[in-house]
Amino acid sequence: MPLSSMFTLSPDADARELATVLARGILSGQWRPGDGFPRELDLCRHFDASRNLVRNALASLTSAGLIERSAGRGSWVREIGDWHLLDPQMSVWMTGLEAPHPQLMREIFAFRLSAEPHVAELAALAADAEDLARLERALHGMRDSAGDPSRSNEHAEHDVAFHAAIYRASHNLVWRQMGHLLRPSIIALIQHSQHQANALEDSLERHRRVMEAIRLRQPRTARLAAAQVLERTAIDLGLASDATEMSSSIPQPQGPSL
Amino acid sequence: MPLSSMFTLSPDADARELATVLARGILSGQWRPGDGFPRELDLCRHFDASRNLVRNALASLTSAGLIERSAGRGSWVREIGDWHLLDPQMSVWMTGLEAPHPQLMREIFAFRLSAEPHVAELAALAADAEDLARLERALHGMRDSAGDPSRSNEHAEHDVAFHAAIYRASHNLVWRQMGHLLRPSIIALIQHSQHQANALEDSLERHRRVMEAIRLRQPRTARLAAAQVLERTAIDLGLASDATEMSSSIPQPQGPSL
DNA sequence: ATACTAGAAAATGTCAGACATTTAAGCAAG
DNA sequence: CTTGCTTAAATGTCTGACATTTTCTAGTAT
Known part of the structure; x- marks a missing residue:
């Protein structure tokens, strides 16, 4: 070439x-x-x-x-x-892309679907006052910039900050590093979904529930709330079909145990 | 300095x-x-x-x-x-260290404890014949080199390969990349634990159970088996105290839901 | 005395050209 | 057909000079 x-x-x-x-x-x-x-x-x-x-x-x-x-x-x-998808530099490069890499976006979103509910659970166990302040700032930022198309970039940044704050609140350095993955995933979401007003309102409410569960130290509730945020995201991305199956943690039927 | x-x-x-x-x-x-x-x-x-x-x-x-x-x-x-703990280069640098970085080892192990059972669950859902062949080769390699102190490095490499094969069998590129984290964690284990013969035998058996559960497509069994491998590892590392709590996925009691 | 400015010093960033090393391909002698 | 030499192409390294950024200092005007 x-x-x-x-x-x-x-x-x-x-x-x-x-x-x-x-x-x-x-x-x-x-x-x-x-x-x-x-x-x-x-x-x-x-x-x-x-x-x-x-x-x-x-x-x-x-x-x-x-x-x-x-x-x-x-x-x-x-x-x-x-490719080192977890290299923060890669996130920067992916973020500015005019058309996102379809396979990578699917892979990253599938990862979030499988990991983020669990991270929210850890966050509910480990978050301190500083973590909660970060979550609150991000949520307020999302709310302030909601609905105004000229501030969609700002909205996306607060969205990224919210999810990164969850990873960080796990108080584990490895999970925290993984927060870098979020940016390309969320930016692509904002740019390629028609945000209808009620969808946005719903998304904000689901984010708020995650924060509340973390604040109240309710790991299971936080897990479910995080899964529902991703479910909303999947709908906005047009991936809703199989998303609900993967994000639920209902035990699968299986054959005889060992 | x-x-x-x-x-x-x-x-x-x-x-x-x-x-x-x-x-x-x-x-x-x-x-x-x-x-x-x-x-x-x-x-x-x-x-x-x-x-x-x-x-x-x-x-x-x-x-x-x-x-x-x-x-x-x-x-x-x-x-x-x-620090970019997920950079493969970092794993190489950490691996050759004479004395491992205590905090990093704890962080990485805590991450594995929280993530690897879930990855095993995904592997049980997605593994194909090639993945199973990789797991089998690694397990045989571990078995062949078990008990011989002069082949402990070889044993560690097969151990790494086994766990990396699990991450890879998730068939998700992000989880797969995370397999790089395993090397420093496992090498440190081999170098700093006195492997008694029965402990080694027990470890092998627990690895085998993970592979069997993946082969039989039993996600819940795979999750539990992977948690028990890590439990064995925690004992060998002298971290057994809180390990069992974190690796079990028993729902925590909690206050009123939202 | 204080505040601002100019300049020197120290550190990293960049350039240009030459040479070293590794790899692959071609060619010729055996 | 194989072996070994030569050549070409590509990346790796060295050297010395200069550019840029930042900080510190001395000096000067107010």
Whole structure:
């Protein structure tokens, strides 16, 4: 896949911006897994950048698992399963994408569906006053910016902050790091769903119930409330069909036990 | 914190090795969060390396969230909460550590305790023939190398492979990526517990039960079996006290619902 | 004395060019 | 057909210079 003229860059760009352009080229499917990636010198020519800058950008892509490089052989795009979806840098790159990567969005949402209710349960067990303050600030921010299309970005940021505060309230460093995954998922939601007023009102109410359950230290209630927030989200994304099955934690029928 | 003479490097080291040495210096507490990190030129002198190589190594630490850099001000170690624990590179760095980072090990184990039973449940719903083959190979590897102190590393690798296979069998890319967390946790276990023969036998049996439950597509059984593997692990690590409470998924008593 | 400004110093960021190393392909001799 | 040499192509590294950002300090005007 040659460098198309779609990829442009301001003349005074730094390595971070170039990395962003290239990463989004991969995330948007311009280069696909298995494809060869342009050589350093071609990138230098195309973007009128020094080799040093190009190499720094490629180092970022490498550390995110997007490409693999080998002296003498070149660079190529790695399989999706090797991408470091939990690298915070990836969240930034995914967030600015004009059209989100469909498979990744499904995978991330499926993960949230399976994990977030449990995280809410942990949060109800561990949250302290600071966590509750964060949740409250985020919820108020969502409420203030609700319904105004010109403030939808702001609304999305508060939405992200709310969910990140839940992960953080688990008081576990690993779960907390996972909060970075939320941004691309939620931004895509805001941009691609027609928020009807009553849907928004309903969403806010469901968020509020999660916060209340955490405040009252009711783990099971928090779990169910978090599942219902995601159910609402699934509806807004048009994924409602199988969402309800996965988010409920009703024991499945099964054969004879061991 | 000056550069002590503890930090040495073979004369023909590349950026990756230097990054490893420096990262382990941070992970082992030689430099603590908030501390200033040595300047580029000091590192060049100390390790007899070019500035380019030093900069590449520092870029790795930056992308892992271990340090923060700013033109004119220098570099310093970031707070533990900002470290990218889910970066696969971090797992490599943590694994080779002579003495594991106690807090990180606790955090990672607590995460596994809360997540892995659920992942096993997902695996029981989604595993295919290839996943089962991976689980079986890993279990056989564990069994073959059991009890022989000279093959404890091999045993640990198969142990890692078994648990990674569970995450992978969830058939979700995010959970799959999280399998990288397992290595440092399991290696630390092997190195710091006196494996008595009966404990090992018991551990193997518990692993086998997880695999059987996944094979038979029994999610609830798989969840419980995975919790019991972790319970065994907690005993071997000397953390057994509160482990059983967290891994069981018995509903907690709670106040009035919303 | 105090506040503002200019300049120097220190640190990281970038550039340019040369050279080193790794890999793959082609070609020729056996 | 195989082996080994040569060449080309790509990434990796080194060196030295310069650019930029930030902080500290000294000096000056009010």
